[in-house]
Amino acid sequence: MGKKTVVVGLSGGVDSSVAAYLLKEQGYDVIGVTMQIWQEEDSCTVEENGGCCGLSAVEDARRVAQKLDIPYYVMNFRKEFQEQVIDYFTREYLEGRTPNPCIACNRYVKWESLLKRSLEIGADYIATGHYARVEQLPNGRYAIRNSVTAKKDQTYALYNLTQEQLARTLMPVGAYTKEEIRKIAEEAGLPVAHKKDSQEICFVPDNDYAGFIKNSTGKTIPKGNFVQADGKVLGEHQGIIHYTIGQRKGLNLSMGHPVFVTKIRPDTNEVVIGENEDLFINTLLCDRVNFMAIEGLEGEVRLKAKIRYNHPGAECVISPAEDGKVRVTFDQPQRAITPGQAVVFYQGEYVAGGGIIL
Structure with a gap:
């Protein structure tokens, strides 16, 4: 048996860079790959935000690969990213839901497409800089386990990976805290040791989702009515893509006290307003x-379940429902359960599974 080969997805950030360093230290043959996902290179304005799609990300990743003395390639995944992430993102918002594009990107681009291409070039594994761990359980199944640091834990966004994908995935960063990762990067002389983390969705750097959807689809988003649950009209909204469940700011309704979006009705183009x-x-x-x-x-x-990325998780019972759906009943009511977001189930420290909230 020779050394195993692993393709590391290098985003130009500190986490994926340290993942490559750790795997090389562990004796793997490491190949660095940056996934070119953005549609127009010159319009990628996220570079100063530490995003993972622009030219500076490629330059940073290349410098890391040179420092580590590993082969480095840029692979084009623009088509996959457009179809599986951007088109999905805009479609969900237009249908009154609130999507999580990172989950779609992880499953269909970072894993499905990158893994397929990596296996084609003879790799045994792919690896990323996610704060999570992959383990095989006594029942033989592979599962994502919480990272050692709850503050950075990224398991929620990885619930959708398949058994085949997990069997060929390495996540060395999950065993460390962010501070330890930066220290390792510094000691290894990696040029991105102090690069700041990206926070927002990589293809909407200004966080103006509605503007992005209008520009990318060319659609005119019709205005409609703000209504109470009983149908009483309260005012006019700017188009359903501007709203999400639990939203309070930006409603421009003078009700004399704080009110919230409680439901979005795409069929009638209504946004329902209610109390906390x-x-x-x-x-x-x-x-x-x-x-x-x-x-x-x-x-x-x-089990326990999280209804959004930064939700602490809550005790619940899950049970089979019709047509392969799953019903989740929480011990305590949860705030702002949002259609389109993922609900992720946990069995102790392990991801038991998850699905998309209806």
């Missing part, structure tokens, strides 16, 4: 379910 207490519910349905630590669902199972 209206946002708390204790049950949801999800579909497009991917099981990870567990093989499937025979009956009720008690």
Whole structure:
């Protein structure tokens, strides 16, 4: 058996750079790859934000590869990114849901497409700089395990990976805290040791989702009515793509007290407005379910679930529903359960699975 070969997705950031360094130290043959995903290189304005798609990301990744003395390539995944991430993102917003494009990117671009191409060039594994761990459980299944640092844990965005993908995935950064990663980068002399993290969605650097959707689709987004749950009209909204469940700011409604978006009705182009207490519910349905630590669902199972990336997680019971859907019933009502977002189930420190909230 010779040395195993791993393709590391280098974003030009400190986490993926240290992942490549750690794997080389562990004796792997490491190949660095930057995924070219943005549609127009010259319009990629996220460079100063530490984004992962522009020319400066490529330059930073190349400098890291030179420092580590590993081969480095840029692979073009623009088509996959457009179809699987951008088109999905705009479609979901136009249908009144709030998508998580990072989850789609992880499953269909960073894993499905990169893994396929990596295997074609003879690699055994792919690796990323995610704060998570991959482990094989006693039941033989692979699962994502929480990183050692809850502050940076990225398991929520990885729930959708398949068993085949996990079997060929390495995530060395999950065993460290962010501070330790920066220290390793500094000691290894990596040029990105102090590069700041990117925060926003990489293809919407100014956080103006509605503007991005209008520009990329060329569609005129019709205005409609703000209504109460009983249908009483309160005012005019700017188009459903501007709103999400739980939103308070930017409504421009003078109600005399804070009010919130409680529901979006794409069929009638209405945005429902209510009180904070209206946002708390204790049950949801999800579909497009991917099981990870567990093989499937025979009956009720008690787990914890997160309904958004920064949700702390809450005790619940999940049970099978019609057409492969899963019903989630929380012990305590949860605030602002949002259609289009992922609900991710945890069994202790392991991702049991997840799905998309209906």
